[in-house]
Amino acid sequence: xxxxxxxxxxxxxxxxxxxxxxxxxxxxxxxxxxxxxxxxxxxxxxxxxxxxxxxxxxxxxxxxxxxxxxxxxxxxxxxxxxxxxxxxxxxxxxxxxxxxxxxxxxxxxxxxxxxxxxxxxxxxxxxxxxxxxxxxxxxxxxxxxxxxxxxxxxxxxxxxxxxxxxxxxxxxxxxxxxxxxxxxxxxxxxxxxxxxxxxxxxxxxxxxxxxxxxxxxxxxxxxxxxxxxxxxxxxxxxxxxxxxxxxxx
Numbered sequence: 371x372x373x374x375x376x377x378x379x380x381x382x383x384x385x386x387x388x389x390x391x392x393x394x395x396x397x398x399x400x401x402x403x404x405x406x407x408x409x410x411x412x413x414x415x416x417x418x419x420x421x422x423x424x425x426x427x428x429x430x431x432x433x434x435x436x437x438x439x440x441x442x443x444x445x446x447x448x449x450x451x452x453x454x455x456x457x458x459x460x461x462x463x464x465x466x467x468x469x470x471x472x473x474x475x476x477x478x479x480x481x482x483x484x485x486x487x488x489x490x491x492x493x494x495x496x497x498x499x500x501x502x503x504x505x506x507x508x509x510x511x512x513x514x515x516x517x518x519x520x521x522x523x524x525x526x527x528x529x530x531x532x533x534x535x536x537x538x539x540x541x542x543x544x545x546x547x548x549x550x551x552x553x554x555x556x557x558x559x560x561x562x563x564x565x566x567x568x569x570x571x572x573x574x575x576x577x578x579x580x581x582x583x584x585x586x587x588x589x590x591x592x593x594x595x596x597x598x599x600x601x602x603x604x605x606x607x608x609x610x611x612x613x614x615x616x617x618x619x
Contacts, residue, residue: 399490402547405540413541420453422446425548429557430605431485431522433532435478436564436574438463440522440534442542443603444549451603455545458538462528467563467578469588470502471510473517476530478561480588481506482595482608482616485546485557495524495536496543500559509614522559558605563589566596591615 398406417424426444430452433440438460443452465477479502487499503516510516521531524539534542546557564571566589579586595618598606607619 401496402490402543405496406544408537409541409544413545416455417444420444420446420455422453422455425545425552427549427552428452428554429546429549431542431557431559432599433460433478433522433559433561434564435463435465435480435561436467436571440532440542442545452599452605453603456541458534458542460528460532460534461526462533464528464530467574468585469510470507470517470520470530473515475517478528478530478532479503479507479520480561480563480592483559483561485559488543488547488550489521489523490543492521492523493525494521494527494531494533494539496539497521497523497531498539498543498546500561505610506614506616509610509612560595560599562592562596566593567600588615591617594618 414424417426422444427447428445430443430445431440432443440458440460442455442457444455445451446453463478465475467480468477469481470477470479479500481502481504483500483502483504485498486501489497489499498521500520500522502518502520503511507516517530519530522539522542523531523533524536526533526535549557564574566572566575575586575589579589595606595608595616598604598618609617609619611617
């Protein structure tokens with residue numbers, strides 16, 4: 371009996387000692403650590419004002435190129451719908467309305483994307499990569515280089531990116547980092563030429579697509595996704611057709 375107990379204890383000790391040690395918590399990069407110190411108070415005030423607990427379970431970004439506007443939305447746990455947390459203005463956003471179609475066209479893309487990378491050591495303070503090109507972009511750019519390296523970043527220069535200065539990117543970077551650490555696997559980023567339900571936006575799109583049926587069709591494929599969120603404050607289920615146009619399920 372004693373031998374049996376000794377054996378059980380030995381096996382238990384071996385099982386405990388054989389467990390992989392817990393990995394140490396990841397240390398934040400110095401810029402991110404300082405960004406958290408700089409922005410923590412204002413971030414919490416923004417979420418308190420919106421009536422949403424921080425950190426949010428889900429974060430969502432919308433960018434409007436003509437207005438140079440970046441909206442930050444977070445999901446309300448009670449309703450399951452998104453509430454507007456803040457709106458920031460881009461100080462630099464190159465190109466014009468219309469999607470990005472090739473390397474070197476200096477265009478900010480348009481479409482339905484997500485954040486794919488956090489860069490704490492960016493040349494532009496901090497940066498968040500947008501996952502351009504997606505399947506739609508690659509369909510349109512077949513046979514040519516679609517380009518890449520599209521970021522939302524600090525500073526105030528743009529070559530296809532969205533620059534929002536250092537203080538706003540610190541706040542956005544911390545929000546996105548905390549949402550991701552809380553379990554959000556993918557943070558959506560929807561980029562539109564302008565606010566598509568506004569008459570001035572329809573006029574601008576009409577002007578730029580007057581002799582371009584392909585561009586008109588592309589913008590028409592963005593419209594349902596824009597309208598769905600505007601009406602419901604829920605994220606649309608976006609799919610991409612083989613020819614590169616967006617469809618909403």
